[in-house]
Amino acid sequence: xxxxxxxxxxxxxxxxxxxxxxxxxxxxxxxxxxxxxxxxxxxxxxxxxxxxxxxxxxxxxxxxxxxxxxxxxxxxxxxxxxxxxxxxxxxxxxxxxxxxxxxxxxxxxxxxxxxxxxxxxxxxxxxx
Amino acid sequence: xxxxxxxxxxxxxxxxxxxxxxxxxxxxxxxxxxxxxxxxxxxxxxxxxxxxxxxxxxxxxxxxxxxxxxxxxxxxxxxxxxxxxxxxxxxxxxxxxxxxxxxxxxxxxxxxxxxxxxxxxxxxxxxxxxxxxxxxxxxxxxxxxxxxxxxxxxxxxxxxxxxxxxxxxxxxxxxxxxxxxxxxxxxxxxxxxxxxxxxxxxxxxxxxxxxxxxxxxxxxxxxxxxxxxxxxxxxxxxxxxxxxxxxxxxxxxxxxxxxxxxxxxxxxxxxxxxxxxxxxxxxxxxxxxxxxxxxxxxxxxxxxxxxxxxxxxxxxxxxxxxxxxxxxxxxxxxxxxxxxxxxxxxxxxxxxxxxxxxxxxxxxxxxxxxxxxxxxxxxxxxxxxxxxxxxxx
Numbered sequence: 001x002x003x004x005x006x007x008x009x010x011x012x013x014x015x016x017x018x019x020x021x022x023x024x025x026x027x028x029x030x031x032x033x034x035x036x037x038x039x040x041x042x043x044x045x046x047x048x049x050x051x052x053x054x055x056x057x058x059x060x061x062x063x064x065x066x067x068x069x070x071x072x073x074x075x076x077x078x079x080x081x082x083x084x085x086x087x088x089x090x091x092x093x094x095x096x097x098x099x100x101x102x103x104x105x106x107x108x109x110x111x112x113x114x115x116x117x118x119x120x121x122x123x124x125x126x127x128x
Numbered sequence: 129x130x131x132x133x134x135x136x137x138x139x140x141x142x143x144x145x146x147x148x149x150x151x152x153x154x155x156x157x158x159x160x161x162x163x164x165x166x167x168x169x170x171x172x173x174x175x176x177x178x179x180x181x182x183x184x185x186x187x188x189x190x191x192x193x194x195x196x197x198x199x200x201x202x203x204x205x206x207x208x209x210x211x212x213x214x215x216x217x218x219x220x221x222x223x224x225x226x227x228x229x230x231x232x233x234x235x236x237x238x239x240x241x242x243x244x245x246x247x248x249x250x251x252x253x254x255x256x257x258x259x260x261x262x263x264x265x266x267x268x269x270x271x272x273x274x275x276x277x278x279x280x281x282x283x284x285x286x287x288x289x290x291x292x293x294x295x296x297x298x299x300x301x302x303x304x305x306x307x308x309x310x311x312x313x314x315x316x317x318x319x320x321x322x323x324x325x326x327x328x329x330x331x332x333x334x335x336x337x338x339x340x341x342x343x344x345x346x347x348x349x350x351x352x353x354x355x356x357x358x359x360x361x362x363x364x365x366x367x368x369x370x371x372x373x374x375x376x377x378x379x380x381x382x383x384x385x386x387x388x389x390x391x392x393x394x395x396x397x398x399x400x401x402x403x404x405x406x407x408x409x410x411x412x413x414x415x416x417x418x419x420x421x422x423x424x425x426x427x428x429x430x431x432x433x434x435x436x437x438x439x440x441x442x443x444x445x446x447x448x449x450x451x452x453x454x455x456x457x458x459x460x461x462x463x464x465x466x467x468x469x470x471x472x473x474x475x476x477x478x479x480x481x482x483x484x485x486x487x488x489x490x491x492x493x494x495x496x497x498x499x500x501x502x503x504x505x506x507x508x509x510x511x512x513x514x515x516x517x518x519x520x521x
Contacts, residue, residue, distance in 0.1 A: 039423070
């Protein structure tokens with residue numbers, strides 16, 4: 001199940017909002033369709049991230065995927081654990097497999113993201 | 129595009145929830161449990177592959193041997209009945225049409241196994257080479273389901289349901305036999321770097337055999353394996369893949385397959401060009417690469433030395449066995465020096481890699497014996513249930 005407290009994009013990224021700090025990651029569906037994740041590339045702390053633009057890369061054995069930012073902001077934390085242990089994205093995408101934390105420029109762009117319920121509906125519609 | 133073809137095992141793959149993809153016009157399973165798990169299953173136990181998409185072509189006739197000799201770069205005259213060899217098949221300019229296995233039934237009948245995505249092209253090419261040879265060339269791809277059981281336990285798992293002594297079936301030989309009572313061409317070959325068998329049966333028996341092998345192998349951890357792990361397995365073992373390490377623009381000498389090009393045999397297609405290339409020295413060489421910087425080199429990524437482009441990646445992946453990121457690359461021959469560093473261009477950034485031998489993984493016979501001995505007890509059990517007369521018939 002996709003956690004109720006998160007917001008989701010059609011690109012299968014999620015965002016957790018805590019004040020003006022936003023944690024970004026990829027959804028369970030994303031890791032499932034990627035397969036075994038073997039490499040993660042993320043920006044460094046202090047770097048700027050732009051909404052709609054790629055901020056990193058996730059690679060499975062067979063596929064390379066850009067991770068697209070759902071919101072603009074400055075990177076305040078990077079999950080260095082996933083750089084060394086990329087399989088955390090498979091085992092715990094919503095927990096230990098988070099990717100970066102941003103200090104958001106403007107939280108309003110999150111309003112266009114889906115709720116967990118909307119995302120489930122979207123996933124169901126994508127399957128058909 | 130034409131509708132994807134399906135193998136006789138399609139329903140089995142669907143039922144086991146495999147992830148299916150289009151591969152060379154075939155709807156094939158790319159993974160079941162996950163690429164890494166499947167990969168390790170084959171390296172440590174045994175895995176079952178549906179390779180029914182492979183192309184099979186029969187060559188019959190008085191001049192079958194001569195025809196095959198003209199077609200391929202390796203020397204088929206050295207084959208006895210029941211023996212197999214691997215060979216590139218070249219264009220006159222030395223580029224590769226395909227790489228294939230050549231099975232010799234006898235001097236008037238050869239069975240050629242080619243890559244799925246090249247079958248139609250190869251068949252057309254072969255027909256075009258018939259000329260004055262007294263042969264008949266038939267594309268018989270649809271007449272077979274092909275299963276591959278690969279891994280150190282392949283023999284002990286298959287023996288109890290086989291009516292031939294598999295321990296006497298040497299590497300790169302084949303025989304007719306029965307597996308689970310199904311008439312089979314049993315071949316000790318594979319594309320994983322492990323011991324194993326490739327089994328050709330009539331399509332209607334495909335599902336029965338697939339289920340049977342998974343059933344009797346289940347206690348040993350046998351699993352179905354998809355094309356994803358097939359690729360990482362062959363890649364670790366330094367086995368070339370057509371379209372990556374081989375192609376119309378890459379000669380077998382450049383790809384490091386010189387030992388399968390017999391320039392001392394009489395006339396064959398591509399001989400003149402390959403001779404010239406050997407005399408002048410190959411312009412490019414295939415090298416192994418180990419990533420030193422962070423990143424995975426993927427097919428077609430450019431390779432650089434001091435900012436100058438010197439070649440490209442042909443295959444690259446995380447290696448589950450070595451737990452490293454490795455790659456194969458085709459680079460300027462004069463720069464192919466073991467231990468030297470070069471740069472892979474990954475998304476606009478250069479990442480350092482070291483040149484290493486292309487054989488990344490070689491199976492250990494000792495480990496194989498240990499793995500087998502663990503299962504011997506089980507074999508005894510199955511001998512009993514199937515009857516020893518069948519096993520040693």
